[in-house]
Amino acid sequence: MRPTDRIFVALDMPDIAGARAMAADLTGLVGGVKLGLEFFMAQGPDGIRTVVADAGLPLFLDLKLHDIPNTVAGAVRSVAPLAPLFLTVHASGGPSMLRAAADAAADEAAKLGVPRMKILAVTVLTSLGEDDLAAIGQQGPAQDQVRRLAALSQASGVDGVVCSPAEVAALRADLPADFTLMVPGIRPSWAAVGDQKRVMGPAQAVAAGADRLVIGRPITADADPRAAARRIAEELGA
Secondary structure, three states, X not given: OOHHHHEEEEOOOOOHHHHHHHHHHHEOOEOEEEEEHHHHHHHHHHHHHHHHHHHOOOEEEEEEEOOOHHHHHHHHHHHHHHOOOEEEEEHHHOHHHHHHHHHHHHHHHHHHOOOOOEEEEEOXXXXXXXXXXXXXXXXXXXXXXXXXXXXXXXXXXXXXEEOOHHHHHHHHHHOOOOOEEEXXXXXXXXXOXXXXXXXXXXXXXXXXXXXXXXXXXXXXOOOOHHHHHHHHHHHOOO
16 A cells, blocks of 8 residues: 555535545545545535545545444445445444444445445544543543444454554554554644644554544645645655
8 A cells, every 4th residue: 555545634624615626636645535524514425426526536434323223224325326435433333233334335335336335433532532431431441442342343344443543553453454444633743733632643653553544634724735745645655
């Protein structure tokens, strides 16, 4: 995998013009685009199609689905025509929900004759610290909870998990080599941390075992996004 292929730029914005322009500007410098709830709620599937078609980049559709198994399976089927490379669900939805998402992805890919999207289970959000976990009733250090949810996700048939950089090394040791670790909370030394609490530099995260990196504001909020993306790629060895 080329260093640039590891980078999914997070286009966390509601307007289609801004997302299209940013994606087009970064084509060739990143491995794909991440579009999430903010954009999806504002622009819907047609907006997703427009951005992806214009940029010609792989899509990471970060919807973090969390509902009863039947509803999540239906949602997976509904977004299959968008042909995302990755789609997120919440690991805390439990084994039946995770299996339903994985099965729906496989069934719909066969039906449509398209590549099967990879289902990634979100473990613990990178914005949550130890006090936050305690407040919502999750006991123990964040890493222990992430490892429990990652093991559940792998046993339930999904393709990988989303975790913070702090848990990558432990998960890489726990899980098969082909189980994808998608890692947000990436902050180069020259970028602001913002609202993230469990962060790491891009090269350090890959060295620890991360497969893909989600990077938003260090690129998109920079005065020169292309230069920022190049700088990150160079840190990764490009």
